[in-house]
Amino acid sequence: MKNLKMSGAAMLLMVVSLGFSQETAKMGHDHSKMDMSGMNMDEMQMALEFNDDNLANAYAHYVHIKTALVGSNSNEVNKEATMLAVSLKDVKGSEAAGFHVFGIESGADLKSQRIAFSSLSDEMAVLVAGNLKSGTIYKDFCPMALGGGAYWLSSEKEIKNPYLGSKMLTCGEMQEEIK
Amino acid sequence: MKVLKIILLVVLLVFAGIQFIPTNRNQSDIVPATDLMEVYNVPKKVEVIFKTSCYDCHSNNTAYPWYNKIQPVSWIMQGHIKEGKSELNFNEFGSYSERRQKSKFKSILSQVKDGEMPLASYTLMHREAKLSENEKTDLEDWINKMLESL
Numbered sequence: 001m002k003n004l005k006m007s008g009a010a011m012l013l014m015v016v017s018l019g020f021s022q023e024t025a026k027m028g029h030d031h032s033k034m035d036m037s038g039m040n041m042d043e044m045q046m047a048l049e050f051n052d053d054n055l056a057n058a059y060a061h062y063v064h065i066k067t068a069l070v071g072s073n074s075n076e077v078n079k080e081a082t083m084l085a086v087s088l089k090d091v092k093g094s095e096a097a098g099f100h101v102f103g104i105e106s107g108a109d110l111k112s113q114r115i116a117f118s119s120l121s122d123e124m125a126v127l128v129a130g131n132l133k134s135g136t137i138y139k140d141f142c143p144m145a146l147g148g149g150a151y152w153l154s155s156e157k158e159i160k161n162p163y164l165g166s167k168m169l170t171c172g173e174m175q176e177e178i179k
Numbered sequence: 180m181k182v183l184k185i186i187l188l189v190v191l192l193v194f195a196g197i198q199f200i201p202t203n204r205n206q207s208d209i210v211p212a213t214d215l216m217e218v219y220n221v222p223k224k225v226e227v228i229f230k231t232s233c234y235d236c237h238s239n240n241t242a243y244p245w246y247n248k249i250q251p252v253s254w255i256m257q258g259h260i261k262e263g264k265s266e267l268n269f270n271e272f273g274s275y276s277e278r279r280q281k282s283k284f285k286s287i288l289s290q291v292k293d294g295e296m297p298l299a300s301y302t303l304m305h306r307e308a309k310l311s312e313n314e315k316t317d318l319e320d321w322i323n324k325m326l327e328s329l
Binding site for chain 1: 206208227234240241242243244245246248303304305306307
């Protein structure tokens, strides 16, 4: 517990030193609401609904990070990560997830962002499990990602791999359905 | 107050300094023929359990998290992996004698049952690696079946 507190303090220190202003935090919040309504409209299958609005918000930002990684857009990944960090603050038990988001934010390039994203994905899977009111989240796996294989979450059945760029966009398979 | 500042500065300097000390990485693309999955017919769901909850420290290939780049995290992990592999390396399981395999299977059973493995410090940051009751039963059933046939 003491270690956790210490790493929390270290995180805080680093976040502050990286210079995230309050303004970006506010922007992130407004943006999130906008995108949520957009996502619901796009839903084809049974609409994805969460027991917890904050978690729904966080998941929407997670999906944005994934989409940015699919497109290999490092700057976009960073922006979305900052927003996810804000929305995760209201989600219970999200400390580890928040830590991994910090890993994405502090990642200097796509490679390190993707490594942190895989940890975040594992953690998000734990967070969303049992908290869905309706709809399905797919847990996908690509054995070629990051050397030993990595997971990601998706609301669509179609495989869009966030780890390997445009050359290997469809590498991977669904491993689990989270309901 | 001045003393506190000095102490803080020293801690900061040491922290910065140890970042330059390199560690060995436990990574390999090769899955040897002696790997547990190669020598035995492991059901998919049991394989997933082994891979998610055990292989990071008990094989030649670790999926390192992003924070492994920070010392002293690297050291601690290197120590755990070294110790883990010397106790049990699933990549080399096929090269163990039948007797050793049996004893390893028994150790896995008892350690999983007692919640000693996977390590608490590991599941703290890898919550997906934590074994659910169902997963424990699947694992135990398969190992018990192996123990009967060996």
